[in-house]
Amino acid sequence: MFLQLRSNGKMVEVLSLSDLFNPNHPQLVGRYNAGEELQDPEKFDKSALEFLSGEPLPRCWLDIDYRDNQAGR
Numbered sequence: 001m002f003l004q005l006r007s008n009g010k011m012v013e014v015l016s017l018s019d020l021f022n023p024n025h026p027q028l029v030g031r032y033n034a035g036e037e038l039q040d041p042e043k044f045d046k047s048a049l050e051f052l053s054g055e056p057l058p059r060c061w062l063d064i065d066y067r068d069n070q071a072g073r
Helices: 017-021
Strands: 002-005 011-014 027-032 042-045
Touching: 017 027
Parallel strands: none
Antiparallel strands: 002 011, 011 027, 027 042
16 A cells, blocks of 8 residues: 655555554554665654545544544434
8 A cells, every 4th residue: 555745745655554554553664665676664653644645544543542532422
């Protein structure tokens, strides 16, 4: 899966999907998708990433308490 950094629009290949989907993990392992050679993996803050379309990541991937606001309805 590919995401982009909000700050500069650089594309990031996500290497750890389990970290992406787990709200307890604030970071994930990925690598920049630039040039012909594979870049070295590094950690990225999930809060700094978005979909390539510019949409934010789902709240359930970022916030462990995402259901608390819905419980009072």
